[in-house]
Amino acid sequence: MDPSAAGKTFPPYEVRIERGKIKEFADAIGDPNPVYRDPDSPAAKAAGGILAPPTLLRTFLYETRDAVEALKVADWSYIVHGEQEFEYHKPIYAGDVLTGQDRIVSITEKESRRAGKLQIAVIESTFHNQRGEKVQVARRTLIETGKRIED
Amino acid sequence: MGQSPSFDSVNVGDAPPPLVCGPVTRTDFVRYAGASHDFNPNHHDEVYAREHGNKSVFGMGMLAGGYCARLLTDWLGDGALRRLRIRFASRFWPGDVLTCTARVTKKTEEVGGGLVECEFTSVNQSGEVIVRGDATAFLPRR
Numbered sequence: 001m002d003p004s005a006a007g008k009t010f011p012p013y014e015v016r017i018e019r020g021k022i023k024e025f026a027d028a029i030g031d032p033n034p035v036y037r038d039p040d041s042p043a044a045k046a047a048g049g050i051l052a053p054p055t056l057l058r059t060f061l062y063e064t065r066d067a068v069e070a071l072k073v074a075d076w077s078y079i080v081h082g083e084q085e086f087e088y089h090k091p092i093y094a095g096d097v098l099t100g101q102d103r104i105v106s107i108t109e110k111e112s113r114r115a116g117k118l119q120i121a122v123i124e125s126t127f128h129n130q131r132g133e134k135v136q137v138a139r140r141t142l143i144e145t146g147k148r149i150e151d
Numbered sequence: 152m153g154q155s156p157s158f159d160s161v162n163v164g165d166a167p168p169p170l171v172c173g174p175v176t177r178t179d180f181v182r183y184a185g186a187s188h189d190f191n192p193n194h195h196d197e198v199y200a201r202e203h204g205n206k207s208v209f210g211m212g213m214l215a216g217g218y219c220a221r222l223l224t225d226w227l228g229d230g231a232l233r234r235l236r237i238r239f240a241s242r243f244w245p246g247d248v249l250t251c252t253a254r255v256t257k258k259t260e261e262v263g264g265g266l267v268e269c270e271f272t273s274v275n276q277s278g279e280v281i282v283r284g285d286a287t288a289f290l291p292r293r
Contacts, residue, residue: 021186028179028186029217030172035153035229043153047229054220054232058213059187077203081212085236 001119001144002072006107010066012099015127017052019094025056039094050094054086057127057138060100067102067123073144082120083141090135098127098135105139116146155228158258158265158290165255167226172218172273173248175210180245183214212239215249215273215282222251222271223286231288233266240280248276256285264291 026036034041035051044050062068073079092098105122112118125138173179180194189211192199200208216237223232243249253271267290272283 025186028183029214029221030179031217031221031224033153033221033224033229043229046154051229053217054224054235055213055217055237058189062188081239083236083238084213084216085234086232087234088232091230 001107001121002070003107003109003119005070005072005104005121008067008070008104010064010070010102012101013064015057015060015063015098015100017056017092017094017096017098019050021059022050022052022056022094025059026053029053029055048091048093052092052094052096054088055084056092057086057125057136058084061125061138061140063100064102067104067125068142070104071107071121071142078145080143080145081140082143083139085139085141087137087139088135089137090129090133092127092129092135096135097130100125100127112145118146119144153229155231155288155290156226157293158260158267159292161255161258161267161290163255163258167222167253170218170222170225170251171248172251174246175214175243175249177208177245180208180210180214183211183217187211187213189213207244209242209244210247212237212282215243216284218249219251219253219271219273219282219284222253223269223288226253227267227269227288227290231290232286233289234287235284236286237282237284239282241275243275243281247281249273249281250275253286261289264289264293266290 035043110118251273257268259266
């Protein structure tokens with residue numbers, strides 16, 4: 001990875017939160033909660049609408065490849081997704097139109113006995129809704145290992 | 152699912168009933184690939200996965216993370232989470248049964264309620280940790 005990419009910010013992109021996508025995602029994680037499906041359910045009425053599940057925005061983290069391409073990874077088979085974090089500022093509802101923007105927070109190095117020299121990149125994606133409110137921040141940690149990790 | 156428990160009714164050490172998912176299937180991986188746009192062929196293309204040194208396709212870490220998120224929202228209520236961190240420990244395979252558990256580690260009072268911190272894991276049928284993580288939720292006083 002290219003350490004000079006740290007600190008870079010990338011152009012914003014649009015993410016439409018569609019009701020069908022929310023249901024599809026909830027189905028895929030086996031979650032039958034009506035808050036992800038039925039606007040007339042007591043759960044959705046209490047929540048103020050059909051909610052996005054907590055990990056839904058994972059779906060849109062690869063919408064733009066700008067940030068990952070800026071890392072200039074030589075061989076993706078040496079890359080491990082180490083960690084994924086979400087900060088929830090406001091609810092996201094079906095029908096919301098979000099604007100996402102990615103930033104490479106840091107690229108650091110670490111020595112590992114099992115995997116050789118590690119480079120650790122943190123990419124932060126910040127999402128605002130159509131009212132300009134910050135709704136969520138997603139942070140993914142990508143680790144480039146010095147050698148392939150065998151099981 | 153639904154409403155949050157009150158902040159006062161939750162104590163450090165409390166744990167929800169475990170959520171058992173699986174045995175997971177290749178179809179589960181394909182469904183999650185479509186839903187999450189994760190088209191890494193190691194998760195759906197058996198030929199590719201074997202050619203790249205894997206015994207078969209394997210599940211996405213975020214699928215196991217999604218199971219854990221469901222455990223947390225079923226327990227702490229819709230929209231209660233303020234933060235969720237998922238750390239990927241091991242891979243899981245078709246036929247595995249994942250058991251997700253969580254536990255309250257800390258409580259902090261706030262106006263109108265408080266923050267509850269918890270840690271969670273998803274383990275396979277051999278007890279091997281697949282994902283682990285921690286989360287913070289706001290619960291109302293009521």
